[in-house]
Amino acid sequence: MRVQGQLIKQGAEARVFHLPTFLTTPQGCIAKERFPKTYRHPDLDRQLTARRVIQEARCLQKCRKSGMDTPTVYLVDIPASTIYMERIVGVTVKHRLLRSQAINYADIDQAALAEKIGTSLAKMHAQDVVHGDLTTSNLMIRDDNGSLVVIDFGLSYVSVLPEDKAVDLYVLERAFSSTHPNTEDLFARILEHYAKGYKQSRAILAKLDEVRLRGRKRSMVG
Numbered sequence: 001m002r003v004q005g006q007l008i009k010q011g012a013e014a015r016v017f018h019l020p021t022f023l024t025t026p027q028g029c030i031a032k033e034r035f036p037k038t039y040r041h042p043d044l045d046r047q048l049t050a051r052r053v054i055q056e057a058r059c060l061q062k063c064r065k066s067g068m069d070t071p072t073v074y075l076v077d078i079p080a081s082t083i084y085m086e087r088i089v090g091v092t093v094k095h096r097l098l099r100s101q102a103i104n105y106a107d108i109d110q111a112a113l114a115e116k117i118g119t120s121l122a123k124m125h126a127q128d129v130v131h132g133d134l135t136t137s138n139l140m141i142r143d144d145n146g147s148l149v150v151i152d153f154g155l156s157y158v159s160v161l162p163e164d165k166a167v168d169l170y171v172l173e174r175a176f177s178s179t180h181p182n183t184e185d186l187f188a189r190i191l192e193h194y195a196k197g198y199k200q201s202r203a204i205l206a207k208l209d210e211v212r213l214r215g216r217k218r219s220m221v222g
């Protein structure tokens with residue numbers, strides 16, 4: 001089935017469309033279509049792309065079962081490498097923070113935001129889902145109830161290793177520090193809620209210290 005809708009993002013791996021009239025939902029739906037990588041043999045590419053699409057949909061479902069807020073998956077069209085999912089009506093955390101940067105985020109309830117992000121990530125890692133691309137554009141806030149929604153599981157995978165989860169957190173920390181000045185306290189609070197919500201987080205937070213140190217060494221050399 002070919003996707004017909006408005007292109008809202010053309011990424012490196014996928015195109016994201018808004019289908020305004022899909023399934024009679026008032027907000028329409030989102031279709032995320034992975035496109036072929038032409039440098040790969042077509043048979044191999046089809047196989048790898050199918051595997052990726054299934055993995056993305058599976059991680060989305062796994063998270064949802066854990067009580068996290070993620071887009072509902074409506075349909076997975078494997079031959080067309082497309083996931084049809086709920087369209088979240090809201091803003092990305094990136095957009096929200098950038099909008100309030102000039103007033104030093106004075107109009108944002110930072111404690112509440114940190115709690116939402118921290119508990120959500122705790123649930124995700126407790127399910128052994130590693131997101132793989134945690135940035136503030138992959139976190140959204142629903143307009144209607146302020147719920148925090150984690151999106152874009154395109155690079156996600158299942159792992160029990162503290163190291164993988166620590167790197168996940170580190171990627172988010174770097175995203176905060178590079179995109180949103182003066183959010184060190186906010187990120188520290190996120191980690192507090194993460195620790196509170198996830199019993200096995202000690203090993204992960206210890207690893208996070210190691211990963212940070214490695215990152216710092218690398219940037220001193222580079």
Ligand SMILES: Nc1ncnc2c1ncn2[C@@H]1O[C@H](COP(=O)(O)OP(=O)(O)O)[C@@H](O)[C@H]1O
Nearest residue numbers: 009011016030071085086087088137151152154
């Ligand atoms: N379910 C959704 N509801 C609303 N907007 C979405 C949804 N999924 C993606 N988007 C929008 O499209 C953008 C790109 O989608 P994403 O899944 O992050 O793909 P990419 O892998 O290209 O980053 C997001 O940053 C968001 O603005």
Ligand SMILES: [Mg+2]
Nearest residue numbers: 137138151152
């Ligand atoms: Mg994204």
